[in-house]
Amino acid sequence: MKTNFDEVVERRHTNCMNTDGFRSYIFHADKTMKFPWADDEFVRMWVADMEFATAPCVVEAIKQRAEQRIFGYTKVFDAEYYRAFVAWCDRLYDWHCKEEDLVTSNGIIPALYELVSYLTKPDEKVLINTPAYAYFKHAGDFNGRETVCSDLKNDKGYYTIDFDDFARKAADPKVTLFFLCNPHNPSGRVWSREELLRVFKICHDNHVFIVSDEIHCDLLRCGVRHTPMAKVIAAVDPAFDRIVTCMAPSKTFNLAGLMISNIVIPNAELRKIWDERHYSFDNPLSIAAAQAAYTDGAEWHQELREYLDGNFKFTKEYLISHLPKAVFRIPEATYLAWVDVAAYVKPDTQLPLFFANKAGVLLEGGNMFVQNSDTDIRLNLAMPRKMLEVGLDRICRVLNGEKLR
Numbered sequence: 364m365k366t367n368f369d370e371v372v373e374r375r376h377t378n379c380m381n382t383d384g385f386r387s388y389i390f391h392a393d394k395t396m397k398f399p400w401a402d403d404e405f406v407r408m409w410v411a412d413m414e415f416a417t418a419p420c421v422v423e424a425i426k427q428r429a430e431q432r433i434f435g436y437t438k439v440f441d442a443e444y445y446r447a448f449v450a451w452c453d454r455l456y457d458w459h460c461k462e463e464d465l466v467t468s469n470g471i472i473p474a475l476y477e478l479v480s481y482l483t484k485p486d487e488k489v490l491i492n493t494p495a496y497a498y499f500k501h502a503g504d505f506n507g508r509e510t511v512c513s514d515l516k517n518d519k520g521y522y523t524i525d526f527d528d529f530a531r532k533a534a535d536p537k538v539t540l541f542f543l544c545n546p547h548n549p550s551g552r553v554w555s556r557e558e559l560l561r562v563f564k565i566c567h568d569n570h571v572f573i574v575s576d577e578i579h580c581d582l583l584r585c586g587v588r589h590t591p592m593a594k595v596i597a598a599v600d601p602a603f604d605r606i607v608t609c610m611a612p613s614k615t616f617n618l619a620g621l622m623i624s625n626i627v628i629p630n631a632e633l634r635k636i637w638d639e640r641h642y643s644f645d646n647p648l649s650i651a652a653a654q655a656a657y658t659d660g661a662e663w664h665q666e667l668r669e670y671l672d673g674n675f676k677f678t679k680e681y682l683i684s685h686l687p688k689a690v691f692r693i694p695e696a697t698y699l700a701w702v703d704v705a706a707y708v709k710p711d712t713q714l715p716l717f718f719a720n721k722a723g724v725l726l727e728g729g730n731m732f733v734q735n736s737d738t739d740i741r742l743n744l745a746m747p748r749k750m751l752e753v754g755l756d757r758i759c760r761v762l763n764g765e766k767l768r
């Protein structure tokens with residue numbers, strides 16, 4: 364491997380959310396909140412960014428763009444950006460979008476917030492699968508729209524869609540928008556073509572617009588392949604355009620702070636609304652970074668996937684020997700481990716607070732994933748293996764009753 368993913372990169376004093384923002388994000392608290400651990404003693408397994416330096420080609424592209432020295436108002440005009448994105452999607456998913464359908468956004472979250480307001484009326488509802496990435500609900504809440512939750516079925520850590528429940532909820536005439544998470548955060552499922560087809564049919568028959576958030580689609584276990592929802596639909600109903608696809612280099616290349624994402628909108632009416640109402644500037648350094656990642660980042664990306672596979676194998680073995688009653692399966696996608704610790708905690712335990720206090724580990728869990736997640740914790744494994752081992756060691760020791768502080 365060319366890349367040293369074991370390198371520990373210092374992140375403090377960089378206005379880093381991961382190191383400095385956990386009190387407000389996880390605990391809704393200010394900096395007076397105290398723990399038995401100093402801030403730099405925590406093992407941080409929470410927010411979904413990585414402890415790895417990005418690909419060298421990305422750093423080089425940012426430096427080159429910086430050398431140009433003017434950072435005036437910028438927006439993707441050059442077709443090179445589109446060509447880089449489309450070549451990436453072609454190679455990885457055998458899928459490509461039309462150039463005129465691609466717009467950029469300063470992150471997928473802002474796009475989801477906007478799309479709710481463009482696609483639904485005030486009395487309409489947004490359907491999601493739970494457990495869910497909470498911003499799907501926040502996007503509805505922010506716009507005053509009701510969220511309808513369809514719980515996924517959970518068979519020993521393997522999550523599937525409850526199609527009867529999903530169809531029943533989609534049939535509510537007030538449900539007009541579905542946020543699909545493909546692959547799914549937090550379960551890590553990569554939905555199969557058959558599952559996606561069933562979802563599409565239900566949404567189609569009930570006139571529910573689909574927004575497919577595919578931000579995690581590049582981070583698959585080696586050998587697993589992602590299927591974009593838009594590709595499934597194009598194969599059976601090429602004229603159907605009531606779908607938006609959201610992808611980004613942010614998870615893949617650890618560029619969340621650069622805030623650039625790709626939103627593919629084939630529906631001409633919606634794109635018109637987007638063009639009229641979206642504040643559509645991009646950061647010049649972000650364009651350079653994203654384009655370089657898509658053009659030259661393939662080798663780094665493959666190495667990353669191999670390293671992550673190793674971290675998942677390590678975690679699986681660690682949990683089997685130290686926490687045998689935990690329910691965990693290596694997910695098909697994401698760098699996030701979803702672990703049910705019901706056998707080890709009292710009901711109603713505030714899991715993030717429990718682990719921050721007792722184990723010195725920052726993680727997300729419980730109702731941070733909306734519902735159907737009371738006894739689950741989500742561990743971000745995108746870190747050097749030695750760091751991961753410390754985190755797992757502390758988690759397992761406290762769950763086995765040891766007092767660390």
Ligand SMILES: Cc1ncc(COP(=O)(O)O)c(C=O)c1O
Nearest residue numbers: 411470471472496548576578624
């Ligand atoms: C499903 C999903 N969508 C969106 C995001 C964040 O998107 P962005 O940083 O582009 O706003 C995340 C981050 O964890 C996510 O898991």
